[in-house]
Amino acid sequence: MSTALGKTGEVPVNGASPEKERWTPLIVAFCCNWCSYAGGDLAGTSRMDYPANVKVIRMPCSSRINPLFILRAFQRGADGVLVAGCHPGDCHYTSGNYYVRRNLSLFRRLLEFSGIEPERFQVSWISASEGDKFAGVMQSLTEEIKALGPNGKWRDSRWQSVE
Amino acid sequence: MAERRINNMEKIRTAVAQDLLSGRIDLLLGWEKGLYWWQSRPLFARNSEDLQRLTWDSFCVANLSGYLQEELKENKKIGILLKGCDSRALNRLVQDQMVDRERVVAYGLPCPGLLDPRLLKQEAGLELTALGIEEGEDRVTLTGTKGKSIAREELLLEKCRRCHHPDPVGCDQLLLPPVGSREDRSRFHQVTRLEEIPAEERFAYWSSQFERCLRCYACREACPCCSCRECFVEQEEPRWLGKAHENSENFIYHLTRAFHSAGRCVECGECQRVCPVELPLMELSSKIIKDINELYGEYQAGLDTEQDPPLLTYQPDDPAAFVE
């Protein structure tokens, strides 16, 4: 545990310190272009407010995801990762999210099995008309991960972020 | 018992010799004795002389199906001896079009389970070199220990103790009578145990394991489902993963390798057997198998080649392991 956990000193440790209050988690959200990314756009046009620590990567379909993208995000210091796609049955490409559901269900359980808190990796179906759900998911994800604290387990000890 | 084994051996040898000498196969993949009595290693037999060394005993653990891809490049037709788990590996390779089934003659060896030298040593309290064994039907006598006798079941390799399908499937011929399926074994008790401990402890457990990983990739080399031409860890473009001894990278390597075996792993245990630092790698793939069974229905890779692998199909009302 020494290599990965030893670096937790860099980021605020658990406990109710003022520093922790200030700390915001970094969340990477992989969103499919046709539903979830569009849902994000709708949250924007509707001027909904959600935490700025969520950053979206656009993909054509949620099935463009590769578990290695998720692992990479954690390794580079993300505190949470979200994959969002069309609701089952609504995939723009007819079936991509059905495969995603199987793949990422198994992957999520494997992550949990390795000792990662399952809250850190979530999958959500957000349609293009669900701007409120988009904002809501980002909000609740941020709060859940804030409660967990920084992801110290997975960070590459050599990786330095900039403020 | 010993006599029966010799009879078995002759039966096997005669069957494969016929095919090898008649030219039906160019090469036979089997086992021969290694340096010590508790080791049997792969044999690449091309003639009757080679065949004399052929052996089938309680230590023929290596899954030979992993050699097929490479050997088929140079041989037209290959015969291969397969235990239950090995046969499923072959079937899975065929299903993935890695092996042309037409060019393989599969001889099935119903498998009573193999012995774990580590357990023998532990039970005897002696170095293996000072030890010998005599195998009976259900018991094993340790010679050199005043004749201590132990139930065979107790001495089996971990993977054999959780094996459900000791009889080979989809072989061209079975060389020995079937031993019957064993459904009552718990395959997942270790996984369940790990699932139940708190996340922090689990992370500590895996950290302490992966920390020891040498990244020698022996697990990958031995795995019959690792059939990529270029593994992701070796790719430069894109560079999925660094090569440093860094715990996060070791985590990523092992989780990804296990995930890449999802729907493919036949539980032959080769990954774990060949690991020089004895990482409990089977638990990762067992975890995935357990989840597949729970979420998407029982699936045993390589058992029924007509069944779609679980990640290549879906049901519109599949359950999800996340809040949708």
Place this chain on the structure above:
Amino acid sequence: MIFSESYHRFIDELKKNTGQDPNQCYQCAKCSAGCPVVAAMDLLPHQVIRYLQLGLLGELEESRTPWICASCFTCAARCPRDLDLARLMEGVRLAVLRLREGNRLSPADLELTPEQLEKLPAQALVSSFRKYAK
């Protein structure tokens, strides 16, 4: 108030007891059309479901129909909505009994000698407790 809180409690209880949701019915009345004892009923079977949908429990309590239903399952076999009306009827009977009789029977009330107990079929005991005891 038809759809009061007690109505929902009743329906939830009914669903739990019978595994059937009366709101699944669209009132085609095929149950009534095929029922062999319909002539003796004051409410037709489909009307029983309608009363359940509307929460008219008082009326059901007065009705003969649940007691006439012989649980022949003709309705269940033919229902296009896959409802098992025979089960619902049993659920109504159960509800009415509990409503009417309350918690009338407790094991202590049974003044039976061991010999008598011996002769009683266990099933009879179990079902009377099921009906008359909460």
Place this chain on the structure above:
Amino acid sequence: MPRIGVFICWCGTNIAGTVEIEQVVNAARSFPGVVYAGDYRYLCSEVGQKLIKDTIKKENLERVVVGTCSPRMHEVTFRKAVAEAGLNPYLLEVANLREHCSWVHKDPAEATPKAIALVRAAVSKASLDEPLTALMLDVEKRALVIGGGIAGIQAALDIADSGYTVDLVEKEPSIGGRMAQLEKTFPTLDCAACILTPKMVEVAQHPNINLLTYSEVEAVSGFVGQFDVRIRSRARSIDPSKCTGCGICYEKCPAKVPSEFDMELGKRKVIYVPFPQAVPNIPVIDRENCLYFKRGRCRICEKECPAEAIDFEQQDEIIERRYGVILVATGFDSMDLTGYGEYGYGQHPDVLSALQFERLFNASGPTAGQVVRLSNGRPPQRVVFIQCVGSRDIARGQNYCSKICCMFTSKQAILLKEKLPETEAYIFYIDLRTAGKGYEEFQRRAAEEYGVIYLRGSVGKVFPEGERLLVRGVDSLSGRPLEIEADLVVLAAASVPRRDAPELARLMSINSDRYNFFDEAHPKLRPVETHTAGIFIAGACQAPKDIPEAVAQAGAAAAKAVTLLSKEKLQSEACVAKVDPARCSGCLHCEAVCPYGAIAATETEERVRGELLTRTVAEVNPALCQGCGCCTMTCRSGSVTLQGYTDEQMLAEVDALCLQR
């Protein structure tokens, strides 16, 4: 490292009001590869676009990043601008600074760093952009219409009238479909044949329509603009160039089998035309039942045919042809009612399905237009109609409402009353659904003018009693059990997809719903398209519908088809998947998940120890690929990647976003 230019848009105050533009521009200057960073008030304006174009030339930019509104809004605009400056349009990346940043965050201290991170990610991705080119695909100016019912006929006529050649394939010996079986149509009571036959003749005579009856589609490959289709035209055993349609052959033929056209109520000959107005009016020999084909003797038709048109040696013809578009209009079946034992269907000759009953009215039907009981040949005194048989039945039938039964039952009751005014008509219905122009009025006429008795309820059992049928039902409104002695019982059977619909869907890789009706691409906005570009659907193969709806949908589908056919070239998706054959091990898991059938096995050669070996690898057909990337998820070695969203680019984006907290 390519030379990258970054342009940040203020979008008036939309972005600039929350994001400190200057900070973003300054930060961008420090990113690897960035040789220019600037900003403008409205980048999407003419002037803004000109700024981009001019700067590309002035600074020799090789990649462009714009920080603007959502790429879903203006990506196309900026790609065009970049292309006008001579750069490949796919060398542009968009950072979404408005919808995903300035509009959802109020505090500049939060929004600005996020904007910088988003721009950083876009720059990282842009540095790995490769020029992409969409394929320009030829369009074969020929349409295939499958199914010669009213929808297929209408679609074929519309496409043909637009000047394109149409092949109309029909499985049966004649076009006409279900509509040809009908006596009258609701709500106008037009004679179905009178309005259909002229259209059938028009099809036969249209110079642009090539009619292939007694034919079936066997294989479909290719993609929009270039579908390669194999059609089997079954041997009619008649030489169409000689046949005059005189009908002597079927007059003389000694063998009879139940007539499919008459729903098995009447008989037809083994050499036959399905109905008198058949198009083409050329008989076929049903080889399965023909005495000559079965036993080697007879050939009476051959002897009798004055035109010597009979050809027992005729072979099936295989037609392989390329089409630009395919239009599917295969219609529906009437549900098999054998599961409804309580109605006595199939057990009693006086219990009929609605389509069977319809045939009784027809002058060329099994009773020559006499509405009689099949048990004794006498006209019925009382007829009971039962609706929703198999429809809205989640236990034994279909969950859906078949939509047309309320209307055709009313129609049949009216026809009955017109033919036999003294006969009583009872209709058991659960709900009456009469939405449609003139439909409600029609149903009311049945009740009010014709005296049809509507009973809201169901029938529990139909069983013979003496010579008649006893219908035991209930009127749910009055709460009264009813027993009706009837002479005929007519069941409004559910409309279901054709039995071979799943097979056809598989052939064409189009989607079906849970009942095997073909799925439209979007239930509201793309009702006649399928998920496979270039394949359209019309009529009851998509869902139960009546004639006006089927015709309207056929016209719509034809218009969509013509739109495609009228294009000189079709542009394919540029961001398509690509396989690295050196890395690919050929497991073809990608092929298994591809929704478009765009991945197939191919052979590649490699040298192993001096010997040339061939092995299987996957290959993407860029014309079929729609760029979802599902294949990439199955590929462990990353041998298949998605251009425009490569693995390297995705990782670069992750790295960039994570670099800055």
